[in-house]
Amino acid sequence: MSEQGLRHKIIHEGSFLMVRIGLGFVISFFGMLFLMRLIGVQNYGMYATVTGINSYIYELCTLGIIYYLIRSEKETEQNQYHLAFTFILVISIAAFLIGFGMSFLLGDWLHNEEIQLPFIIMLFSLFNGAYIMPAMAMLERGLDYRKIAFLEFYTQIIYYGTSLLLAYLQFGIWAPIIGNLLQGISTVAICYFITKYRPAFYWNWDMLKSMLKYVFGNTASKRIWALRNLVNPLLVAKFVGLDGVACISLAIRVVEALCFVNKVFQRISFSLLSKIQSDKRRVENAINEAMILQILSLAPFLIGFGTVAHWIIPYFFGEGWSTASQIYPFIAIGYIVFAMFNLHVNLLYIHASMWEVFKFNIVHVAIFITSAYLTLPWIGIYGYAFAEMTALASYFVIHLSIRKNYQLHYRLPLICLSTCIPIVFLPTLAFPWALLLLVPALAIMIFAYYKVGIFTYVQQFRKMKLAGDNQ
Template identity: 35%
Template sequence: MGLRNQVIKGGALLVVRQALGILLSLIGVIFITRVIGPAQYGLYGVGYGIVGFLGGLGIWGLDVYLLRKTSNPEQEDYDQAFTLLLCFGGTFALSLVLGQHIIAQMLNLPEAAPFLAALGLTLPLSLLNIPLTIKLDRDLNFKRVAYIELISQISYYVIALPLAHQQAGAWAPTAGLWLQQITMVALTYSSTKLRPRLCWKPSLIREMLKYGLSYSSSTWLWQLRSLVNPIIVGRFAGAEAVGFVSLAIRLVEMLSFAKSVTWRLAMAALAKLENDKTRLRHSIEEGMRLQALAVGVPMAGFALFGPIVLLLIFGKNWTPVLHVFPFIAVSYLSNSIFNLHCSVLYLLGRNLLVGWFHAAHVALFAGAAFLLVPQLGIVGYGWAEICALASYLLLHIYIVKELGNLNYTKALIWYGITVAVLVLSTLPGSARYLSCLLLLLPLTSTKERNTLVGYLQILRS
């Protein structure tokens, strides 16, 4: 099987898993958020945002180090990564436990302290699972990865839903995350013959930390995005506002599941094209169109029927989510278009360029949120997302310098239509639903129809 076909079929398998996960997540989120309410979900969102940021720091680029290694990693490589991740996870978890009250007071949300500690203790589990998952990814065992992710996601709701109905508040999703991490570690451990052990080899540690620092310094900047909601929105608008933004982000992330699939496939497969810049450029162009299609259509669909979904299923207490959803959707859609730009720059060793882009993006986003949230509330958070889009011009300049001019036309067709639907969805009356006809416009092009048929034939082969 050719590399292109193998990647598309492997990606489709992960997309199907993600689609099933989205359905499960949507059902679970509906029940949990409806029962515990915006304020309690906001407290969970504060802790989850901070822990997620520290989890990103703790990875230190070791996942990419193992993925991008040209030769198959030795047992010693996995062992050393395992040991370093254990150290990072333990340090961050202890820091959150000891500093929970100080952090909560700084955020002006003292009631968030116990959730910071409880969620922080999941960090060692999530980090220690990385070497095992990387082994499965390097083997292109996407079927097993999809199975593990789906089962672990189910385990989250097995405990979170009953606790939510027992009036456990923010403790319901907190306990669900604990069981999810335990389940994932157990399944990945049983799915591979890899048995990581403690290892301490100074020369290998220096090599891993040096690579990880050059790679992660840019990703750490990007992960600062996750702190804008708990820190800026939480401080200026309160826990309930954090809950509204958290739910909007959660919905957008579920709808844009294809973006994360593309990144995983890119890091595992694009390395085979490292010396062929023409094929890299064509891969980016095709990937942009796939991203705009796979991410944009679900976003547009939810934007049209979101008011009905939120009112009938989530309840009227959650309707403010609609005020910020279109902004966040445009942000994530734009990021999906440029997702492969970053992957290729990492592949070419241009980590510093990605770092400059991330720094510009976060500076625009956090700066705008700091100015707008006190004045506009959660809508200010949404406009801050739009302000940060200007940073993608910098990323475009970097990739053109490396590979030459890119053709954005095919991707912009689906991107422009999706953004138009998102904008029209904010209009009152039945006219907003007619915008769904815009999604059919690309199908009037014979070339676009043939391309979509070609993708289907690959998946069926």
């Protein structure tokens, strides 16, 4: 595909995904607001603990096979999809049995026996991945983001519609759990309607070895990274309690919702870099531009909410959630830095440089978990914030891996980054002196927007979008 044709495809199809994520931000934020208010801090903390552990097991079962199917430069054979379905299903059955046994230990670790049954019920969602992964790979390979947007929008409606109704009927923790299960089932149904993929049992050792050669390296590094997601449900729940888990989960959910534009970059970048991976110049240009665009797509939303977080969160959610506003700035900074280096990681995955990603993830997670384990018993929930900040040092490792083959320019992204970080903490400073931080920040951000030609991108987007609609 030519560069112009590829950009047209990305912009035209990606626009639907961007609209979906924008609508998803509204639905997710207000749905989350009402759900948390209806079921309370303790129930949501228990739900966040259960889903956090279950999500890790789910990702472990799917093994990153979807990335193997997407990155293939030749057309993927139908049997590869069938093999992926069969293999994930077998792994999911084994994971369910192991998870069932683990449920008896979970209650003792968290000193809460009530968590066992919700955890077991959530394990049934593992089986959905066997069908969803190959079906989603078909859509991602074709850059069919319009269909992906349709899928994600309606399944999100199903989740919040079910959860809020049951929460209103006083189902407590079972409201989001049932909503989560129905969301998974509906995802399978809609994927079938869109892709018409009919799974079949298939086994081929040679094909499986080729698949696992990639996915084991991919999964090992990703699962190491995902260990950081277990800090909240396992360490915070043990040392701080379910209230702390709920507050951190709220802060994370708010940050993720505010990153709706950035999610478009993350979703498209892997497929885009896969298409241009053989052209070094285009890859360098893409990453140099994306580093700045990633920061600029995040910072205004995260900073904007951060300035009013200590008023909004207690007002809408209640005083029991006020700690979330104090943890929010640290989590926001972590997401901004991660966004800056997101394409670095995707590029290493595309070139199957698993060891380089593995080294980075090991360093990052080791710093994060060690810091959290040592400081959570000492300073409580702020130990999680301290761990977020200390783990930022690990991004130097990913830079060393990329600079071996590519020439990247960090000056402007680092200027933008260093400008954004102090402003996130704006509400904690004395008024009106805190407003002085906005002056240099505004000047640098405007310069950055013009430097990367952001307005040119907007004009190109509008022209290509109109051209695509007229076809």
